[in-house]
Amino acid sequence: MKKFIFILLAITAVTFNSTAQDRFRVGLKAGLSTSQVEGDTYGGFHKAGAAGGIFVNAKFKEKWSAQMEIIFIQKGSKFVGDPENGDGRYYYMGLNYIEVPVLFQYHQKKFTFEIGPAFGYLISSQEFNQDGEIYMPVPFHSTEFSGDIGVSFQLFKNLSLNWRYSNSLLPIRSFRSGQSRWYNPGQRNNVLAFTLFYQFGGNEKSE
Numbered sequence: 689m690k691k692f693i694f695i696l697l698a699i700t701a702v703t704f705n706s707t708a709q710d711r712f713r714v715g716l717k718a719g720l721s722t723s724q725v726e727g728d729t730y731g732g733f734h735k736a737g738a739a740g741g742i743f744v745n746a747k748f749k750e751k752w753s754a755q756m757e758i759i760f761i762q763k764g765s766k767f768v769g770d771p772e773n774g775d776g777r778y779y780y781m782g783l784n785y786i787e788v789p790v791l792f793q794y795h796q797k798k799f800t801f802e803i804g805p806a807f808g809y810l811i812s813s814q815e816f817n818q819d820g821e822i823y824m825p826v827p828f829h830s831t832e833f834s835g836d837i838g839v840s841f842q843l844f845k846n847l848s849l850n851w852r853y854s855n856s857l858l859p860i861r862s863f864r865s866g867q868s869r870w871y872n873p874g875q876r877n878n879v880l881a882f883t884l885f886y887q888f889g890g891n892e893k894s895e
Contacts, residue, residue: 711748713747713888714888715745717883718740718884719738721880723761723765723767723877723893725877728765728875730767736764738760740761741757742757743755751796755791756791760784761881776818777817778816785810790806800840802840808831813815826861827861832858840885848885850883851880861874
């Protein structure tokens with residue numbers, strides 16, 4: 689955790705110095721995440737959470753740029769049964785990550801298309817069911833490696849709306865049963881995030 693804080697401060701300092709150069713931009717992002725976990729037997733993006741942090745964008749060609757972010761994002765899973773019809777089941781998995789996405793972006797008029805990997809560090813986790821907190825013998829991995837794909841739409845000069853889908857490329861933990869297959873070794877995060885990006889400094893006119 690201390691390493692992530694140090695990296696955050698270092699990149700922030702370097703970024704603000706770099707904004708004097710036309711090719712670099714720094715900004716803030718904030719919004720909502722919705723998530724599910726493959727392999728927990730509960731489907732649907734029912735777990736809502738927060739997502740936000742800072743980003744650095746570097747333009748290296750007319751329509752191409754690279755963006756690195758340091759964000760806090762909440763992932764996990766949630767299921768609520770139907771008590772009125774006799775289904776009293778309840779499940780909640782809350783996972784809090786510090787995440788560093790590294791994205792390659794293509795700009796076309798007001799749209800920006802992006803794809804790239806993300807590296808996450810798990811800072812806390814919780815699990816509950818209808819009987820209370822679950823203390824599982826199968827621990828979560830402290831790190832996560834995922835793939836991101838998304839698209840942004842420029843609303844105003846320095847403000848954009850972003851949609852992003854993220855999927856764990858490696859499992860976040862083994863299955864409770866202990867079973868594993870080479871093509872499906874464990875549980876994985878699936879996340880849909882909707883965020884607003886605010887970019888400081890001038891913004892070139894979209895083409």
